[in-house]
Amino acid sequence: VMTQSPISLPVTPGEPASISCRSNKSLQHTNGFNYLDWYVQRPGQSPQLVISMGSDRASGVPDRFSGSGSDTDFTLKISRVEVEDVGVYYCMQGLYAPRTFGQGTTVEIK
Amino acid sequence: QVHLVESGGGVVQPGKSLRLSCAASGFTFSAYGMHWVRQAPGKGLDWVAAISYDERNENYGDSVKGRFIVSRDNVKNILYLQMNSLRAEDTGRYFCARMDTTTSLDHWGQGTLVIVSA
Numbered sequence: 535v536m537t538q539s540p541i542s543l544p545v546t547p548g549e550p551a552s553i554s555c556r557s558n559k560s561l562q563h564t565n566g567f568n569y570l571d572w573y574v575q576r577p578g579q580s581p582q583l584v585i586s587m588g589s590d591r592a593s594g595v596p597d598r599f600s601g602s603g604s605d606t607d608f609t610l611k612i613s614r615v616e617v618e619d620v621g622v623y624y625c626m627q628g629l630y631a632p633r634t635f636g637q638g639t640t641v642e643i644k
Numbered sequence: 645q646v647h648l649v650e651s652g653g654g655v656v657q658p659g660k661s662l663r664l665s666c667a668a669s670g671f672t673f674s675a676y677g678m679h680w681v682r683q684a685p686g687k688g689l690d691w692v693a694a695i696s697y698d699e700r701n702e703n704y705g706d707s708v709k710g711r712f713i714v715s716r717d718n719v720k721n722i723l724y725l726q727m728n729s730l731r732a733e734d735t736g737r738y739f740c741a742r743m744d745t746t747t748s749l750d751h752w753g754q755g756t757l758v759i760v761s762a
Contacts (some may be wrong), residue, residue: 580755626689
């Protein structure tokens with residue numbers, strides 16, 4: 535079970551934002567890697583990978599996005615929110631079958 | 645450039661079957677695992693199924709296990725999802741996605757809409 539918080543996150547452009555994702559089981563493999571991804575679904579679009587393996591930014595993702603955490607607790611941070619960052623952010627675990635998503639966090643502009 | 649295009653969605657009665665396709669291009673399809681993810685109207689993402697690059701391994705979400713079958717044609721570069729015994733709760737947009745070497749879903753299609761209704 536993946537639990538995200540908050541469910542809704544109103545933000546002011548230029549301000550930071552942070553989303554939490556917690557798993558009821560450890561997502562750290564014996565190889566040391568954490569199998570936790572972050573995806574964003576912007577309005578009217580397909581989901582897009584933002585962060586893989588807990589902290590690796592996907593290709594083309596701005597460096598204002600960062601992922602951190604290990605084991606069961608993970609965080610996605612946006613250092614300075616821009617208008618184009620609005621959307622629903624999901625965490626997903628990739629260590630256990632079946633894969634599971636968090637319920638999503640809606641980032642919106644105040 | 646990676647390109648994934650889903651098709652086969654539509655309106656179907658409960659209990660009936662439907663087969664979705666996902667045409668892949670711009671990469672060596674036979675080298676990548678592939679996934680299906682769905683999204684009910686106004687709801688979050690729900691992982692459906694996955695198949696390994698060589699078709700040897702398949703995994704299914706609990707809500708579709710025993711009703712859906714994922715397969716692929718590595719010659720035609722097409723991913724399939726055979727959906728049987730459809731229920732109203734299977735209604736939603738179905739996305740195919742490529743799994744990269746870190747097991748993340750790095751490319752997604754635009755999705756195809758399935759509506760299960762009498």
